Amino acid sequence: MRDAVTTSAPESVLDVISELLVEKFEVPSEEVRGSAPMSDLLIDSLMIVEMAIAVHETLGVKVDEEELRAATLDEFAASVDARLTDR
Template identity: 50%
Template sequence: MSTSATPATKDLLTGLLVDKFEVDPDAVRADAPMTELLVDSLMVVEMAVTLKEELGVSVTETELRELAFAEFADRVDAQRTR
C-alpha cells in the first residue's frame, strides 16, 4: 500500500507515534490500522489534540479509529498543504 502523503508528514506522524506514544517503529507501516498503533481511546484523543495544537490540523476520532496509517497520513497531509 502506498501513500501520497509527503515524506515530511509521514516522518512527523511516525515521530509522534514513536516518541510521544511509544509505538514500536517497526509497527508503523502503511497498512497498519491506526487503532493498532493507538491502542486505547485516551491515545486517540491525545493524538487528535496534539495534531491540532502542533500543526493546526483537525482530525476526528473516527478517522483515527477507522483509517490505516497511509490513509491517515494522506488526510493530515491534505490539511497541511491547504
C-alpha cells in the same frame, strides 16, 4: 550543497505522525508501517484523543477521533496532508 537543501526540507506529514507515534506514544518503530491501522497503533480511546490533540498542536490540523479509528497510517497522513495543502 545539494545535501544542505535535502536536510533542511520540511518533514513530511507521514514522518511527523510516525515520530509522534514512536516518541510520544511509545509505539515500537517496527510497528509503525503505512499499512498499519491507526486503531492498532493507538490501542485505547485515550491514546486516540491524545493523538488528535497532538496532530492539532503539531500541524495545526483538527482531526476527528473516528477518522483516526478508521484509517491506516498512510490514509490518515494523506488526509492530514491534503488539509494542510488546502489552506
